[in-house]
Amino acid sequence: MPESDALSPLLLDACVVINFAASRRFEELAAACNGFSIVDVVVAEAHFVRKGGTADDANEREAIVLDGLIDTGHLRVEDAANDEELDAFVRFAADLGDGESMTLAIALHRGHNIVTDDRKASRIAAAHGIKITSTLEVLRTWAMTADPGESEIRRALVDLRERGRYVPPQNHPLRYWWDQHINQR
Amino acid sequence: MTAENPVTIDPTLLAERLARFRAAAGFTQQQAADAIGVARTTLTAIEAGQRQARSNEIVQLARLYGRTVHDLVRPSAETDVESFAVQFRAARRPPGTTEDDDLRHDIALFERLCQNYRELEALTDEPLLRRYPEEYDIHGLDIDRAAEEVAEAERNRLRLGDGPIVNLWDTLEFDVGLRIFAPPFKTKRLAGLFAFTQSLGGCIAVNGEQPEVRRRWSACHEYAHFLTERHRAEIAIYYQYERKPSSERFADAFAQHFLMPTSGIVRHFHEQRRAKGDEPPTAGDVVILSHRYRVSFQAMMHRLETLRLIPPGAWERLAAEGFRPGEARGLLGLSSLQPERNTVPLRYETLAIRAYESGQLSEGQFAAIMQTDIVGARETVLEYFAGTTIYQDEADSTWQQTALDLNTSLVAGS
Incomplete structure (x- = not known):
């Protein structure tokens, strides 16, 4: 995450909520980034991760519960507050799903950075001058600031992979960081 | 864009969808207008394309009809x-x-x-x-x-x-x-x-x-x-x-x-019978024939009856005696027919993956199109496009990732 953006609120899209929940380190990640924001439509869209682990039910769905994070203030829920934001939401919705559209609309009008790994959402956000951060950038920020130890970092990445089915593309700028930590034994 | 200057979305398309989704959800114009706090004449004008819907009206109507805003305002090839x-x-x-x-x-x-x-x-x-x-x-x-x-x-x-x-x-x-x-x-x-x-x-x-x-x-x-x-x-x-x-x-x-075309069924039936030395047909023969033609045992029995290849009423008699075709298939070593079709066709899935990989669909849109959740959508892409699979190692129960590149070109140098 660029240093100059460190204090800008980070608005998560649904895919990133799933990734953070899958990593089992949502609270720690939020603490490392001064909390996250999320729009209410995304709360309704981020439903499940996989259970993971070694039991027979490893591939079954596990519901994502955000109530605790919201109650403790690690996650702030935001919604369109005026006609301009609502108009932007509807305009973005011509191209994107509702959660992504509301995320972009709020980010555009409130100057938030968004956290997304989505190619299409990133392209549209960039075209509107919205700053973008990725799942791996947030994880790396946590790894650098909280210094949780190598095995803990690896465990978070493995959880992300097996519970969120997330694998960064080969051309991801932090793919080397992912490979370096997930292949640690 | 403000409430005074409604968003620029094809008003004809939006109007048509608003009317269509309202009808599909079973609301009258009056009911829908009451629910979002506008006069019925306003909704009538919106659905007729005579007045552009405001953003807050679009959002409220989408919720009322159980649709997303994207469903209402997306462009369409139709x-x-x-x-x-x-x-x-x-x-x-x-x-x-x-x-x-x-x-x-x-x-x-x-x-x-x-x-x-x-x-x-x-x-x-x-x-x-x-x-x-x-x-x-x-x-x-x-x-x-x-x-x-x-x-x-x-x-x-x-x-x-x-x-x-x-x-x-x-x-x-x-x-x-x-x-x-x-x-x-x-x-x-x-x-x-x-x-x-x-x-x-x-x-x-x-x-x-x-x-x-x-x-x-x-x-x-x-x-x-x-x-x-x-x-x-x-x-x-x-x-x-x-x-x-x-x-x-x-x-x-x-x-x-x-x-079950007549000529094919008659030919297969007689071939089967000749192979058994012209013994009278049995229920097991029909189980095999129905398996070969991928129809139910009952459907094949009816077909053979109408072709007068077996006595009329044979199916009713077997059913009354409690004959269980599924068990019979098992005894004959025939597996039950596996579904060849998921919810969506393979071509649909392939086009969706292409559109997602080229950045024309977001992950959420891809998941919605594939009728699954986002993690399920990722599984589809991992397994299909890149041939990458995440699996649990049987030896030590650890999770591994393997890549088998199904997209390896068969044309040298490409």
Whole structure:
């Protein structure tokens, strides 16, 4: 995450909520980034991760519960507050799903950075001058600031992979960081 | 963009969708207008395209109709989308079939899948080729004879010979150009749906909760409606008719002749019998024959009875004696027929993955199109596109990732 953006609120899209929940380190990640924001439509869209682990039910769905994070203030829920934001939401919705559209609309009008790994959402956000951060950038920020130890970092990445089915593309700028930590034994 | 200057979205398209989604959700204009706090005349004007909807009205109406805002405002390749809900209101259906919430849901799902498919084709510039025959005119003809003639004509046209149709789904999709889905319907007794519009072409949905032999039968039943009355939507529900109308009897007779053509069945039956030294046919022989033709045991028994290859009433007698075809298949070492079709066709999935990988669909849109959650969508991409699989190592239960590049080019140097 660029240093100059460190204090800008980070608005998560649904895919990133799933990734953070899958990593089992949502609270720690939020603490490392001064909390996250999320729009209410995304709360309704981020439903499940996989259970993971070694039991027979490893591939079954596990519901994502955000109530605790919201109650403790690690996650702030935001919604369109005026006609301009609502108009932007509807305009973005011509191209994107509702959660992504509301995320972009709020980010555009409130100057938030968004956290997304989505190619299409990133392209549209960039075209509107919205700053973008990725799942791996947030994880790396946590790894650098909280210094949780190598095995803990690896465990978070493995959880992300097996519970969120997330694998960064080969051309991801932090793919080397992912490979370096997930292949640690 | 402000409330005073409504967003610029194709007002005609938006108006048409607002009216269509309201009808599909079962609201009157007055009810919908009351729910969002506007006068009925305002909603009438919006639906007529005479007044642009404001953003807050679009958001409220989407919620009321159980749709996303994206559903309402997305651009469309369609120019003549006639609501399936409207088509199905006038559809041929069994008497007493009420349009309850489950049926409305199933019809809306069918329509969404069809439109998704068409839009994926527009995104990837890969239209589904149509090889439609002229509609067959069967008016005034004997139903069974007409069904046999149409089935034979279609088998000839599609060069299927008179043997079992192994790739029924591919045949109907690629050789005819129909859109065929197998979603799990909420309406348990709903066997299939058929609809047709100029832009979508012929569309069929069979209940994915049915066994494969039932799905195949339902697909052929709906195909018969496409061949003879393609501009009339159809809802097929099990056991709802006291006396089936002629169109339904034709559709079932067509399915029977298309899946079990006389010449092929007679030949296979006699070959089977000769191989056993001309011993009288047994229930086991019919189990094998039904397995070969991928139809139910009951359907094959009826077919053999009508061809007078086995005594009339044989099926009723076996059923009364408690004969269990599934167990018989097991004893004969025949596996039960595995579904060849998921909710969506493989081509649909391939187009969706292409559109997602090229950044034309977001992950959320891709998941919605694939009728799954986001993690499920990622699994689809990992396993299909890159040939990457995440699996649990049996030796030490750890999770591993493997890559088998299914997209390796077969052309040197490319």
